[in-house]
Amino acid sequence: MIFAAVLALLIGVGMIGQWLFFLATGQVPELETEPVRIRFHLAAEFMTAIALLVGGVALLTGQPWGRWFYLLAAGMLLYTVIVSPGYFAQKGQWALVGMFAVVLLLALMGIALVI
Numbered sequence: 001m002i003f004a005a006v007l008a009l010l011i012g013v014g015m016i017g018q019w020l021f022f023l024a025t026g027q028v029p030e031l032e033t034e035p036v037r038i039r040f041h042l043a044a045e046f047m048t049a050i051a052l053l054v055g056g057v058a059l060l061t062g063q064p065w066g067r068w069f070y071l072l073a074a075g076m077l078l079y080t081v082i083v084s085p086g087y088f089a090q091k092g093q094w095a096l097v098g099m100f101a102v103v104l105l106l107a108l109m110g111i112a113l114v115i
Helices: 002-024 035-060 066-083 085-090 094-114
Strands: none
Touching (some): 002 035, 002 066, 002 094, 066 085, 066 094, 085 094
8 A cells, every 4th residue: 555655645746746836837827718717627636636645644654544535535636637638638738648647547556456
């Protein structure tokens, strides 16, 4: 379960870091063009990242609720990595689509190990 926990922590930190970078550098034009939709999307992304961090720490520290919480967070992540690549595919940013495919495979491995 260490793999799943470390993966959750890395992805959670990565998600937060990626969005903070995009926001700080003005790379989220949807804040102007689709402000309501992007704010809901950002809320879901940050909630997923925080859930992954909590789930990863819970697994590492052997909390009795850690497994089910990790699986909940991983389910949130699965939704994100299935839906989000469409945005980047539409823009022709295939490297990011590939990144999401890798994260999907890693998330499925983490889920399998925890189950």
